Amino acid sequence: MEWQLTVRGIAFDLDGVLINSIPLMEAAFQHSYKEWVGEGEPPFAEYCTHMGQRLEDILRLMGLPVEMAVLYKKFCLQNEKMVEIFPGVISLLDRLQKAGVPLAICTGKDRFRTLRILERLGIAPYIQCVITSDDVVHAKPDPESLHAVGEKMKLRPEQMIMVGDAPYDVICGRKAGAKTIGVTWGFTSEETLRNSRPDLLVESMEELLQVLLDHTTAPPCHVSQVR
Known part of the structure; x- marks a missing residue:
């Protein structure tokens, strides 16, 4: 080079x-997913494939409620010592x-x-x-x-x-x-x-x-x- x-x-x-930040992101994703989507396994592995983009854009790409972002960020702030x-x-x-x-x-x-x-x-x-x-x-x-x-x-x-x-x-x-x-x-x-x-x-x-x-x-x- x-x-x-x-x-x-x-x-x-x-x-x-x-x-x-993987442990915190997974916990935040699961928390917000269960609140807004409900039953079923939160597709965190798929979420990781979009990493690097804006959170709201990732949710849109995955067909998930963009409202999840507010709860996701709140959970991250409350548990930021996990990072x-x-x-x-x-x-x-x-x-x-x-x-x-x-x-x-x-x-x-x-x-x-x-x-x-x-x-x-x-x-x-x-x-x-x-x-x-x-x-x-x-x-x-x-x-x-x-x-x-x-x-x-x-x-x-x-x-x-x-x-x-x-x-x-x-x-x-x-x-x-x-x-x-x-x-x-x-x-x-x-x-x-x-x-x-x-x-x-x-x-x-x-x-x-x-x-x-x-x-x-x-x-x-x-x-x-x-x-």
Whole structure:
């Protein structure tokens, strides 16, 4: 990969990449599903295949009541301590920050919950830019989110890497013109993620850090926080 000296910023998806929110998401989905739909097994596995998109859009795609979103988000806020940061994330972010590489969050989650989680888990100090589904008209897999990151960090798409755990992250990055890295510890199976054709697939936080350090270079000027 000829990325050296061209990649100057990194955008991370949040859920399944930096944080383990799977237990909370499953519990919230089951809770809201039973309230609005009733009997039957909540199709959480199908829900995971749409991960990366705006919650309301996922519910529409699945033919479920969009009203589930309100109860889902309320349950998540009430039980947010179920969300944990993946081991090695703070070390990874710290190393990248010290290398002078601007870091962003590009997520399909709403802004309120995103900022709460970033603060609670100690991720916020490392992030210069946060773009959520509330900040764009068209959420992932549309490239608008990553274009918004680039505009705020004053970087062209080809100067960025999109790191995600879902096909929609990869599609968003590719459509925007960025490099893409898929991580295998999130919501999506390795086979499904590989079929989305990321530029690179990594299997551990250590491998991700090494790749990012090897293939990024700091911009010529400091990028202040532009959340």
